[in-house]
Amino acid sequence: MPKMSGAEIFVRALELEGVKHIFGYPGGAVLDIYDKLKFSDIDHILVRHEQAAAMAADAYARVTGKVGVCLATSGPGATNLVTGLAVAHMDSIPVVAFTGQVPTYMIGNDAFQEVDTTGITRPISKYNFLVKKIDELADTIKKAFYLARSGRPGVVVVDLPKDVIREITEFFDKEYKNKKVEIRGYKPNLKGHIGQIKKAAKELVLSAKPVLYVGGGVIASEAWDEVRELSELLNIPVTTTLMALGAIPYDHPNYLYMLGMHGSYAANMAITECDLLFAVGARFDDRVTGKLEEFAPYATVVHIDVDPAEIGKNKKVDIPIVGDAKLVLRELIKEVKKLLKKYPETQEIRKKWLKATQRWKEMYPFYYEPSDRVIKPQYVVEKLSELTNGEAIITTEVGQNQMWAAQFYRLKKPRHFLSSGGLGAMGYGFPAAIGAQVAKPEATVIDIAGDGSIQMNIQELATAVQYNLPVKIAILNNGFLGMVRQWQGMFYDKNYSNVCLSVQPDFVKLAESYGAVGLRAEKPEEVEEVIKEALSIKDKPVVMDFICDREEDVLPFVPPGMALKDMVLPKYKKKKAIKKVV
Amino acid sequence: MEKACYKKHIITVLVENKPGALARIVELFTARGYNIESLNVGETEDKTLSRLTLVVCGDEKVIEQIVKQLRKLIDVVKVRDLTGKPCLDRELLIVRVNVDTKDKKDEAKRLSEIFGAQIVDVSHDEYTLELTGDEAQLDAFIELIKPLGIVEMARTGRVAMLRSLYGKTFD
Ligand SMILES: Cc1ncc(C[n+]2csc(CCOP(=O)(O)OP(=O)(O)O)c2C)c(N)n1
Numbered sequence: 001m002p003k004m005s006g007a008e009i010f011v012r013a014l015e016l017e018g019v020k021h022i023f024g025y026p027g028g029a030v031l032d033i034y035d036k037l038k039f040s041d042i043d044h045i046l047v048r049h050e051q052a053a054a055m056a057a058d059a060y061a062r063v064t065g066k067v068g069v070c071l072a073t074s075g076p077g078a079t080n081l082v083t084g085l086a087v088a089h090m091d092s093i094p095v096v097a098f099t100g101q102v103p104t105y106m107i108g109n110d111a112f113q114e115v116d117t118t119g120i121t122r123p124i125s126k127y128n129f130l131v132k133k134i135d136e137l138a139d140t141i142k143k144a145f146y147l148a149r150s151g152r153p154g155v156v157v158v159d160l161p162k163d164v165i166r167e168i169t170e171f172f173d174k175e176y177k178n179k180k181v182e183i184r185g186y187k188p189n190l191k192g193h194i195g196q197i198k199k200a201a202k203e204l205v206l207s208a209k210p211v212l213y214v215g216g217g218v219i220a221s222e223a224w225d226e227v228r229e230l231s232e233l234l235n236i237p238v239t240t241t242l243m244a245l246g247a248i249p250y251d252h253p254n255y256l257y258m259l260g261m262h263g264s265y266a267a268n269m270a271i272t273e274c275d276l277l278f279a280v281g282a283r284f285d286d287r288v289t290g291k292l293e294e295f296a297p298y299a300t301v302v303h304i305d306v307d308p309a310e311i312g313k314n315k316k317v318d319i320p321i322v323g324d325a326k327l328v329l330r331e332l333i334k335e336v337k338k339l340l341k342k343y344p345e346t347q348e349i350r351k352k353w354l355k356a357t358q359r360w361k362e363m364y365p366f367y368y369e370p371s372d373r374v375i376k377p378q379y380v381v382e383k384l385s386e387l388t389n390g391e392a393i394i395t396t397e398v399g400q401n402q403m404w405a406a407q408f409y410r411l412k413k414p415r416h417f418l419s420s421g422g423l424g425a426m427g428y429g430f431p432a433a434i435g436a437q438v439a440k441p442e443a444t445v446i447d448i449a450g451d452g453s454i455q456m457n458i459q460e461l462a463t464a465v466q467y468n469l470p471v472k473i474a475i476l477n478n479g480f481l482g483m484v485r486q487w488q489g490m491f492y493d494k495n496y497s498n499v500c501l502s503v504q505p506d507f508v509k510l511a512e513s514y515g516a517v518g519l520r521a522e523k524p525e526e527v528e529e530v531i532k533e534a535l536s537i538k539d540k541p542v543v544m545d546f547i548c549d550r551e552e553d554v555l556p557f558v559p560p561g562m563a564l565k566d567m568v569l570p571k572y573k574k575k576k577a578i579k580k581v582v
Numbered sequence: 583m584e585k586a587c588y589k590k591h592i593i594t595v596l597v598e599n600k601p602g603a604l605a606r607i608v609e610l611f612t613a614r615g616y617n618i619e620s621l622n623v624g625e626t627e628d629k630t631l632s633r634l635t636l637v638v639c640g641d642e643k644v645i646e647q648i649v650k651q652l653r654k655l656i657d658v659v660k661v662r663d664l665t666g667k668p669c670l671d672r673e674l675l676i677v678r679v680n681v682d683t684k685d686k687k688d689e690a691k692r693l694s695e696i697f698g699a700q701i702v703d704v705s706h707d708e709y710t711l712e713l714t715g716d717e718a719q720l721d722a723f724i725e726l727i728k729p730l731g732i733v734e735m736a737r738t739g740r741v742a743m744l745r746s747l748y749g750k751t752f753d
Binding site: 118119122123126127128130147183184185186307308309312313 | 597598601602605606609613643646647650651653654655656657658659
């Protein structure tokens with residue numbers, strides 16, 4: 001009786017999956033879907049470039065923990081999604097992307113707007129499907145959502161030929177809901193091996209100088225409370241990757257801030273000196289480790305990850321634990337508590353170590369030379385942090401803006417820092433802010449941007465205006481592709497080649513022409529006013545153009561290929577000698 | 583980047599018999615810069631599964647990564663590294679050799695007899711020889727017939743499975 005077209009099944013299945021928002025852009029191959037979508041409760045956000053649809057869906061997922069959904073037509077629609085999907089893929093974000101495709105009988109003929117979407121997206125997805133028969137459609141959608149959110153989350157692409165979505169078949173809500181997904185080659189192991197957990201617990205309790213090295217997996221499995229508990233229980237300093245910012249509050253005494261290329265002195269030194277590296281949901285990326293041989297060179301390494309292939313990929317691991325971070329940490333904490341009764345005296349030495357790392361933090365904080373003449377980009381981020389009480393959802397573009405946001409925004413909560421970590425895609429921040437604002441209409445959402453990056457998806461101002469999204473864009477305008485300029489400055493004798501953005505739009509007028517608000521600050525004393533005004537606007541996007549010091553560098557900086565301990569530090573006003581603290 | 587070839591490993595894989603499954607495996611190797619020496623795909627007793635045998639090169643760390651990355655693929659059901667295990671390991675060779683003189687014909691027949699190769703096709707001045715054996719046998723055979731003049735040859739790549747006294751390849 002309930003016969004439905006492929007397009008109707010598509011919409012219904014998504015409703016049953018609990019999808020509330022889709023980010024997309026129509027075209028010939030998906031006309032039937034759009035025809036039905038109009039009658040659904042699912043809100044469709046019409047972006048202005050498909051890349052933004054993928055990025056917004058990614059951000060929606062990062063903020064909510066649910067699967068983000070985007071939709072594009074065949075051919076150019078699908079290829080435009082690619083960068084956004086690669087962002088999500090690299091950062092293990094659950095996204096399901098639906099693409100139109102030419103009818104099955106035309107596939108392979110170089111038909112109009114045909115591309116091999118499954119071929120193109122294979123290396124940037126966890127899995128992808130080309131649905132060839134209407135009878136496979138509902139099952140495929142179910143599988144797609146399951147694969148995207150389970151195990152190590154990721155991107156799933158579902159390619160929908162036009163004839164398939166026009167065909168008719170039976171569909172029952174109940175059947176869809178009750179169907180269990182069975183994939184024989186896919187059985188993520190979530191519960192860690194108890195023997196390994198016990199071993200790790202013992203190493204921890206007996207360690208003198210441990211460090212918790214926390215990555216995006218902790219956000220994915222929502223294990224931030226466990227991380228904090230473990231840290232407090234054993235007096236262990238914590239450092240996070242860019243992907244895990246917010247897993248522990250910025251102001252937590254045990255938090256040493258971000259580690260890696262632009263990480264803090266304290267975090268990088270703690271890693272260098274530790275005797276136990278406790279990695280959770282982190283993947284030892286080169287931007288984190290610097291020279292691998294000198295990353296935690298004296299440490300016993302424990303690594304918890306849901307993806308066995310991450311363990312031992314870059315760094316040799318002594319105690320691997322395959323499993324979900326939250327489940328494993330819960331078990332581990334139980335074991336630790338038992339062991340602490342047996343070895344209470346070990347706490348003292350760890351307290352000393354923690355103190356030492358805290359001293360590093362005080363002596364060598366993230367730092368810049370303040371100015372009352374020009375706007376320092378770091379000052380803008382500090383002000384944003386102060387005026388939003390560290391509670392805004394921050395998205396970033398890529399480059400210096402991203403690193404300053406990471407260093408100076410005093411983030412309070414997880415799922416509040418969205419940045420393209422693995423891919424490092426300029427243009428991410430603004431669509432991400434849109435996705436985040438759609439997910440959290442009440443939140444303050446700020447894209448901390450560079451003047452280069454923002455122009456990669458500036459067209460989305462129209463989207464934000466259309467849906468009355470009050471996202472704030474803070475452009476740290478240095479007239480340069482700043483991070484590239486910094487590298488040319490440091491490694492290419494200041495031979496600034498093609499990094500000067502000598503022609504720029506007037507960002508204020510540009511915002512206004514889209515129907516958004518444009519504000520500008522040219523002097524330090526104007527910064528606060530501009531931010532306050534921007535924060536007061538609740539019904540449309542605001543672009544804040546901060547004319548910044550042009551040649552400010554991001555520091556600390558570990559030159560590529562160097563060890564973390566060889567980081568270049570900012571010039572602190574009062575030089576204090578580094579005392580050997582432990 | 584040129585990678586030195588370490589010990590050869592023979593890895594056998596059960597994979598869903600689906601479009602895209604093989605592509606994902608092959609692309610894994612190119613994307614991660616692993617070397618495949620040979621790759622064989624074929625049916626199994628179960629129509630929904632294909633069996634792949636891969637010969638790959640690398641140090642222990644690389645091999646471990648290859649196995650893990652293969653296991654991670656959704657369509658891959660089982661993976662087993664058979665290197666050093668008691669297994670049957672065979673490859674098929676078909677080679678057309680030049681035999682335009684009587685001496686050459688005799689030599690081709692003699693070598694075929696020694697190695698147990700079959701002459702499966704004949705023309706005026708060519709024999710087509712077929713040989714099944716392990717890699718070393720095939721290599722030796724090719725080396726010896728080379729002087730006759732190889733016109734064309736093809737090898738299937740190795741297939742392998744555990745000897746039955748030692749249980750099933752995939753348990
Ligand atoms: C799509 C893309 N293209 C190129 C790059 C290389 N890249 C990294 S940072 C950067 C400069 C970014 O300039 P801007 O957005 O002005 O930010 P700033 O560094 O000045 O804060 C570039 C070009 C990139 N990360 N992404």
